[in-house]
Amino acid sequence: MPDPLVTATPSAYDYPLLVKQLLVNALAVSAKQQITYRGETRYSYADLRRRIGQLASMLSSSGVKAGTTVAVMDWDSHRYLESYFAVPMMGATLFTVNVRISPKQIAYTLNDSGAQVLIANAEFLPLLEQIWGSLAHPPLLIVARDDDCSVETASSLPVACDYELRLSMSSSDFVFGDFDERTRAVLFYTTGTTGDPKGVTYSHRQVVLHALATAATLASPREGQRLHREDVYMPITPMFHVLAWGMPYIAVMLGLKIVLPGRYEPHLLLRLKQTEQVTFSHCVPTILQMLLDGARGDSFDLSGWKMMIGGSALSPGLCRAALDRGIDVFAGYGMSETGPIVALSQFPPGAMHAEADKDAGTDESVRRRCMAGRPVPMVDLRVVDGDMCDVPRDGRTQGEVVLRAPFLTLGYHGKPEASEALWAGGYLHSQDVAVMHPDGYVQIVDRIKDVIKTGGEWVSSIEIEALINEVPGVQESAVIGVKDERWGERPMALVVRRPGSAVSVATIRQRLLALAEASRISRYAVPEATRIVFLDEMPKTSVGKLDKKRLREWID
Template sequence: MPENLIASTPSAYSYPLLVRQLLTNSLSLYGDQEITYRGEVRYAYRDFRRRVGQLASALDALGVRHGATVAVMDWDSHRYLESYFAIPMMGATLFTVNVRLAPSQIVYTLNDSQAETVLVHIDFLPMLDAVKNELTCVREVIVIADGQTVPTTGWMIAGEYEELVGRASPDYAFTDFDESTTAATFYTTGTTGDPKGVYYSHRQIVLHTMASAMALCSPRAGQRIHREDVYMPITPMFHVLAWGMPFVALTLGLKIVLPGRYVPGDLLELKLSEGVTFSHCVPTILQMLLNAADASGHDLSDWTMIIGGAKLPPALCRAATSKGMDVFAGYGMSETGPIVALAQIPPGVTPADADDDVRWRAHTGRPVPFVDFRVVDSEMHDVPRDNETQGEIVLRAPYLTQGYTRRPDASEELWAGGYLHTQDVAVVAPDGSVQIVDRIKDVIKTGGEWVSSIGLESLICELPGVQEAAVIGVKDEKWGERPMAFIVLGSEEKVDANEVRRHLLAHVDSDALSKYAVPEADRIVFVDVIPKTSVGKFDKKMLRAQHD
């Protein structure tokens, strides 16, 4: 049987989905649009393209070729944004190093990625210098001085970023190549074992950009992005490519504000001085911004913000919306590009009241375009859309990572049965909206019932004065496991364990919570800080190790 394939005339151009194509429209239409670093460095999109060419020429002069890996260790800056494009556009692989990892893990990721060249901010140079003898592939370092003095002599220093870029030609010839070429890699921050490398092709990044932009631009009003927005990332650019949003912002031609190191007061000042209207961050950063605004009196209204990386607590969502912020949750993980769902209020739905509005904004969301989003039982059958039956989220999409670097067994486990397994437990509503109830490893089995640690955390956070709450299961001779809660209060707040129990028991009386989910008073612990991973999630592995 003949194949029904499209025939092309010999002169036809087969348009590859490459990262550089994301700039085609924005450079043509928005060449005067502005990019600024901390309000101190400013240039237009056309200057950005010139510097991208210069960075590629500088790297080429140092011997970086197609297929090489170039690592970046920097704060969120215009230089990082230039690296997002110049390195993949050369056919090399961008490796965004998680600078919050322990030095031993940074060594592991640099060696495992086989990075030969490292662009490193001078703040991180001492750490890199301390582990230089453990690095097996790195042959040269480009120092990002950022106004500081660069060592005149030192290990493998090839030069200073601005000096090398400034004297390089902007006319680097970016040629076409296979769209399946690896564009970027980074490492997960798993709670067990060494970090695992995930990787994305040019095609995957372009399709993720398209899907995210389609979803974010589609609402008529609210939970959206548009061309008049001013974009500032507050998710580190090393973390899943800042959730892919810098690519969306450049494709749409937005003004871009790069804030450098995250200091809440500085972020609020940039919001004011640069007119920032769209950002994204983890719940911890949002809480810091709210606290800083309370102290300084900064206006947070007209600020749309996606919250991801961890569940958006309803109490935190309510606090943000009360200040005029348009916050809503996003769902994804390092392995998913990351955005696969957004908590946008569906068309035709009008929240009944403020509590209903918060419920819509804080739930996991609805799938974005191109995503085959399923919640399945242990036999891979879809669970009923009854908002009660629990199952695991499994995914297919054209931009999910295809595996882990040099981890064939883990890769097969991730993709068992041809779907990417998230390890997230969820329920599905009749309209297709999804709500995560827990991670498989964090579900607490007590008294013969399953207790959601995430649900319990949300209820505790409803109590006035509670700023954060993390819940784990600890061993119990009678019940197998019992919940244990760790609570952070506001600086001026006073709440005791009995008050927490009374609050939770009220939910038991209304049948909203199982009696087995209520921790005993001696398992309600008030702490100054809850340990977190390098990307701002509660480090429940550490909590369990300390209290199991």
């Protein structure tokens, strides 16, 4: 029987899927394209490649080799973009440190990762001084600054060198060889869960396939909710969080102009949108709200800005507010463990698209934009019951989202039991409750841990939050289940008023009761007056999601 495998002549190049390959076309056709940091530092893609070589030479002279873990603590900068390529291209692992988690958790992740080198913005030196003594094996410390001065000697930390100074003395002629595409490229840690953060890893193959699948999906629509070569890209999801949803790799692969804003400051982001003519970004709903609030009453023109929203549910009210300002807003779906993008809420061709073009403010358009959307290529997305059987595609029957794709993480770093639970039955379990519509659109109903069972009925906290957020004067809300002797659980609403608003408990209850009377929601979904509480500020996770864990601890 003949060998079924494809054979290659000895001189053929068996092209491995490595991160370095994402640069090939960009350098060939977009070498002069611009990358800017805060509108202050500017250089071309050719300069990016030169600095990637210099960074690799600098790291190599510091002992970095294949298998070494290099940690980075920085805001969204050109340095971060350079590390996205240089570190994995050496065969080393890039560890993107979440600088918004607690110092204790940062120390845990540095220890757990085994990082041997740390590139840190000088802004984080005081934080590192707090935890340095708790590091089992303190890494070699390279400090980066936002000016050309060398590092101050005031810090008690053993600083090895200054990033820019050492980079300028390093050769750009580093040779990036080939290796197994299954080599670990990146590592980061999940947030917002119980216990210690869990490390999530991706190989070169997974990073490249995620970039290709997501780019193909974003580029496929004729217009709207899409990405093309003339777009100007600015991330507003931190580069330390799930690789900024993988979008910087896609932007480089396509040769886009890239605007890196550093630390997120509303006025700076809005100014960069205007001065750099940004057309494509992505963020969580709280950041979108912050941008809309920052632009209120000012002359900022937000039209022509395509905005992908993820991390938590995009509410209809926030969606309408963004559309009113000319932002082409749409939801994406994924999690730290899924690459992350596995679905996008883009309009399909045909009647729905025509309706959306005619009036982007229609209820149907808003409803579609707020859904998780439809799976991207190569993603096997199912909504299943407790027996792993697919639920009907009726838009009503609920189940858990389970997934298979070539770019999902294959397990947690050093946590075999948690990894097996994640992949029980051969599918990655999202812990998200959803319904599947007849046309393949997925709508997330809630997290399994956040669904409220009351009076024998299941209540979606996401749905009730969205309805409360539409009450005039409400800025944001969180709905959680609290124990009740009679009903098992009852919903409790925590609400933040808009500045100057006097919205009351009675107003919110009247709105929800009217919806229950109209059979829009169950009467069990309406919180009692004593269970609607106003807060000055809502607790958030390190990436801007509602922190329901802290709210439950506060209630208990």
